[in-house]
Amino acid sequence: MIVWLNGTFGAGKTTAAHELLDLLPGSTLYDPELLGSGLRLMLPAKRLEEIDDYQDLPSWRRMVVDTAAALLTEVPGPLVTPMTLLRQEYRDEIFGSLAARRIPVQHVLLHAEETILRERIARRAEPPGGAPEAQASVRRWCLEHLGPYADALEWITGDAHVVDTSRLTPRQTAEQVAEAVRTGAGVCDIVQTPQPTAETIAAGVLLFDSQDRVLLVDPTYKPGWEFPGGIVEPGEPPARAGVREVAEELGIRLPRAPRLLVVDWEAPKPPGFGGLRLLFDGGTLTEERIRTLLLPGAELRAWRFVTEPEAEDMLPPVRWNRLRWALRAREGGCPLHLEAGVPVG
Known part of the structure; x- marks a missing residue:
């Protein structure tokens, strides 16, 4: 099983995910962002210039599913996946492919008020020694995604179980997510269409x-x-x-x-x-x-x-x-x- 923690930057996905590992026995952190980083290193610069985000790469979306399936042969699960997913067609492709492999997904949205998101992004911690220009660029990039996040809220809230993190600590957020997992909240009821193995x-x-x-x-x-x-x-x-x-x-x-x-x-x-x-x-x-x-x-x-x-x-x-x-x-x-x-x- 996968517990997919959705939400924009500043919602607390990563910190809550680490806390959640203590609350869900056998769970493993699965961060698809690492797959995007790997593709950025392997793909030609010309191909990367054609996209705005590594999620736009069909290879990344396929790798998310393939890697999840591979991980679940090594660990008992669930996989805790803190990953922003704002485009509904990408959600369809990834969650549908997981369903085809009989991997259930519980979709949880970590939501916070915009003023709080902006405050969190402004004080976002960066690795020691990071260039100030690079840090400012990352914050600017996070702020630019608040608009697309607001636009995506309608379909995400219709699909996911919502946890409002505006006034919660990471531990409190994880406790609410763990309770949602136990009660089956946010289960994506997608038809399981077996993947073809031939024409x-x-x-x-x-x-x-x-x-x-x-x-x-x-x-x-x-x-x-x-x-x-x-x-x-x-x-x-x-x-x-x-x-x-x-x-x-x-x-x-x-x-x-x-x-x-x-x-x-x-x-x-x-x-x-x-x-x-x-x-x-x-x-x-x-x-x-x-x-x-x-x-x-x-x-x-x-x-x-x-x-x-x-x-x-x-x-x-x-x-x-x-x-x-x-x-x-x-x-x-x-x-x-x-x-x-x-x-x-």
Whole structure:
């Protein structure tokens, strides 16, 4: 298990984490910041110039999960992880990948009033002998993150158990976190999707409203918006898999097998294995049916009907290409064969 201590700089994550080690038997401190420091030493300067934060590195996010899994083969756990995590899509990717490895996460937000955060950052202790310019730069960097933290509070407080550290000592904070761990507060109820070990076949279903807008869903276990659907089980017909996934995810039972729109070959890109991606036309939903859409909290955070231009802003390029050709196939009445999102022939 992982006890993830979230919060901005000055909330007291590191000091509370060290105190927490005394209160949780078998616990080990796991600081993903060390992975970021290592990547800064190993990656070319040109690559580092392309990012603002090491969390923007896909390699860092993968290493956070892989290292946690490796550590839990050496120690009993839990892992106490003091790490600021403000971008919801990064939370989805990391916590979803941990869930896929059957590693549960208890997400705890250490929060403090902004005036107190500013006071703590101002008196932040620096290593002896540190250059005053460097110390000032670090404090400035911490202060600059107060705005993004405030912006992220809505989704974090909806996801995590909150401990207000404004008037608590580090020990008191750790005691409250330990009690939250004992009672199961902040457990992230994310669907556990096994990581593929080979190429897969996935079936997505496009559903439309009366304005011909397409339905997208926001999974809790991975970043970005997606189409309803999922992996085809061994021996399962792809169209039937799409029907099954729509019923499981949204509570909608399609009356007939959906019509194929595109078959897209997705190239393997480590750590992914690629495979065939199929999109089917699930037809137009009535207003009554739309009102009965379910939203399983462990799997989907939200759903939304969007226009084609809106979808372009919401989907990653590979899914966007797949969607736009599927819409063309729907208009033309003939399925298309794609390779890496590009029509063949």
